[in-house]
Amino acid sequence: MLTVDEIRKDFPILSRKINGKQYAYLDNTTTTHKPLSVIKTMTDFLKKENSSVNRGVYYLSQKATARCEETREKVQRFINAKREEEVVFTKGTTEAINLVATSFGSTLKKGDEVIITEMEHHANIVPWQQVCLSQGAIFKVIPFSDSGMLDQEAFDRLLSHKTKIVAITHCSNVLGTINSIKKMVEKAHKYGAKVLIDGAQAIQHLPIDVQDLDCDFYCFSGHKLYGPTGIGILYGKYELLSMMPPYQTGGDMIDIVTFEKTTFKETPYKFEAGTSAIVEIIGLGATIDYLENIGYETITLLEVPLLEYAMSELKQIEGISIYGSAAKRAGIISFNIDGVHAHDAGTIFDDEGVALRVGHHCAQPIMTHFGIPATIRASIGFYNTKEEIDKFIIGVKKIKEFFK
Amino acid sequence: MSRLKKLYESTILDHNKNPRNFRVISPCSNSSHGKNPLCGDDYFVFLDIKEGIIEDISFHGSGCAISMSSGSLMTTHLKGKTVDYAYQNKDVFLKMVSKDMTSEEKKILGKLSVFEGVKDYPVRVKCAALVWRALEDALGKNKGEISTE
Numbered sequence: 001m002l003t004v005d006e007i008r009k010d011f012p013i014l015s016r017k018i019n020g021k022q023y024a025y026l027d028n029t030t031t032t033h034k035p036l037s038v039i040k041t042m043t044d045f046l047k048k049e050n051s052s053v054n055r056g057v058y059y060l061s062q063k064a065t066a067r068c069e070e071t072r073e074k075v076q077r078f079i080n081a082k083r084e085e086e087v088v089f090t091k092g093t094t095e096a097i098n099l100v101a102t103s104f105g106s107t108l109k110k111g112d113e114v115i116i117t118e119m120e121h122h123a124n125i126v127p128w129q130q131v132c133l134s135q136g137a138i139f140k141v142i143p144f145s146d147s148g149m150l151d152q153e154a155f156d157r158l159l160s161h162k163t164k165i166v167a168i169t170h171c172s173n174v175l176g177t178i179n180s181i182k183k184m185v186e187k188a189h190k191y192g193a194k195v196l197i198d199g200a201q202a203i204q205h206l207p208i209d210v211q212d213l214d215c216d217f218y219c220f221s222g223h224k225l226y227g228p229t230g231i232g233i234l235y236g237k238y239e240l241l242s243m244m245p246p247y248q249t250g251g252d253m254i255d256i257v258t259f260e261k262t263t264f265k266e267t268p269y270k271f272e273a274g275t276s277a278i279v280e281i282i283g284l285g286a287t288i289d290y291l292e293n294i295g296y297e298t299i300t301l302l303e304v305p306l307l308e309y310a311m312s313e314l315k316q317i318e319g320i321s322i323y324g325s326a327a328k329r330a331g332i333i334s335f336n337i338d339g340v341h342a343h344d345a346g347t348i349f350d351d352e353g354v355a356l357r358v359g360h361h362c363a364q365p366i367m368t369h370f371g372i373p374a375t376i377r378a379s380i381g382f383y384n385t386k387e388e389i390d391k392f393i394i395g396v397k398k399i400k401e402f403f404k
Numbered sequence: 405m406s407r408l409k410k411l412y413e414s415t416i417l418d419h420n421k422n423p424r425n426f427r428v429i430s431p432c433s434n435s436s437h438g439k440n441p442l443c444g445d446d447y448f449v450f451l452d453i454k455e456g457i458i459e460d461i462s463f464h465g466s467g468c469a470i471s472m473s474s475g476s477l478m479t480t481h482l483k484g485k486t487v488d489y490a491y492q493n494k495d496v497f498l499k500m501v502s503k504d505m506t507s508e509e510k511k512i513l514g515k516l517s518v519f520e521g522v523k524d525y526p527v528r529v530k531c532a533a534l535v536w537r538a539l540e541d542a543l544g545k546n547k548g549e550i551s552t553e
């Protein structure tokens with residue numbers, strides 16, 4: 001098994017000093033750092049092979065096309081999709097959800113129902129809310145308990161033959177809860193509803209098998225998976241993507257264009273209008289190689305003890321409220337220090353050399369649930385160390401002292 | 405003094421813990437609601453103005469130590485003063501939290517100059533400025549709502 005010291009050598013930014021301070025990076029939920037192999041793959045492509053895809057007949061363009069398709073194949077394998085055509089390149093999770101909400105959403109009729117959950121990121125709330133408004137569909141929300149678990153009985157009550165789509169996060173970016181997706185997909189399918197899973201926070205911690213989950217759509221972002229920004233994936237079942245109308249139109253996604261009529265390519269190309277994020281797609285391919293080399297078993301073995309250590313240390317400090325205590329969870333810890341506003345805590349953490357996030361984390365309904373304006377959130381990646389957790393805990397204690 | 409100690413000056417910490425004029429004035433002549441959606445700071449500013457004099461001023465709401473103490477010190481500073489004085493102080497205060505001040509400007513602000521340390525923390529400027537923006541809004545019209553983002 002690779003050790004954390006070996007892994008950290010792949011991430012030079014982790015040892016960078018800023019104003020003489022070495023930061024403990026505990027903001028992996030927001031974005032992750034990129035390993036050297038990904039950086040090198042991307043710069044090598046720019047130095048030696050740069051060209052566009054699907055257009056040129058010259059050597060480099062064909063090569064770039066092949067390399068993008070190679071990433072598609074890698075993603076297919078990585079998430080165990082049945083066919084390559086089920087893998088669509090998007091800008092990220094947000095665009096993937098918008099694509100489905102707009103395209104699949106256009107089939108919604110007045111009175112149809114869309115179900116989401118109370119623990120969604122705004123990216124999995126607003127697109128559905130807006131499409132419900134424009135289609136006259138009804139928007140429903142599964143609540144969660146204070147421990148951060150979805151209310152499955154409420155879900156049973158909300159489901160009906162009117163339900164057309166259920167959109168759920170695989171892992172909450174605030175509470176850390178890993179939801180029982182497979183069971184929820186099964187329930188929704190009994191009513192003929194389709195299910196979209198927001199995998200932005202799950203795929204960096206858990207192996208994903210879309211056939212086993214049997215979800216209809218699965219979305220994630222490259223940059224939260226130790227890969228580049230500007231690239232994300234929409235997985236969709238072939239039968240669904242085939243019948244769905246294009247999301248954006250223009251170059252690269254068409255078959256024949258006349259002023260009378262345009263015909264479109266098949267999936268996935270009909271959803272990829274315009275020049276793709278070629279460098280980022282190739283970078284995502286290198287990211288998958290890197291992660292497959294480390295392996296999810298190692299990722300779990302590195303992350304879980306850190307999460308358990310951080311939780312037990314934090315719980316020993318008086319006057320801390322932790323939000324979310326699900327048994328199945330990822331290394332995401334949201335909390336507040338009594339009598340201290342999260343924003344003030346953030347400034348002191350920065351001074352201490354701990355990079356983490358304070359705020360509502362693009363999940364305002366979760367803040368509303370707990371009646372708080374913001375939380376402090378520390379999130380763990382496989383390259384973090386016990387010493388970094390210690391630094392974080394010392395930070396918490398200093399903040400308490402400062403505002404006592 | 406460390407950068408952090410300069411930001412969280414002892415007066416600021418004191419006014420955060422025990423905010424002055426932290427109440428609702430009802431009825432009042434002018435008021436405004438100020439919000440920083442990103443961090444959740446959320447305050448109302450209330451004024452009772454008679455013939456150009458701020459007879460009473462208060463604030464209420466929730467937010468970080470910088471925004472809370474800013475509300476407390478602002479209301480303390482402006483009670484009993486003229487509306488013109490409030491406008492002038494608002495301009496100088498908003499300048500102070502992002503730029504260097506002249507000694508004359510510093511004199512005008514008096515105790516409020518404890519917020520000088522904010523300019524070393526660009527992300528916290530909006531915290532210090534929020535109640536002042538709400539004040540500006542309240543003075544301009546009778547009732548309003550503003551957001552600093």
Ligand SMILES: Cc1ncc(COP(=O)(O)O)c(C=O)c1O
Pocket residue numbers: 029030091092093094095121123124169171172173198200201221362
């Ligand atoms: C659960 C969840 N969904 C969606 C997103 C949006 O991802 P992106 O900004 O990469 O599109 C995020 C990012 O914070 C997230 O945590």
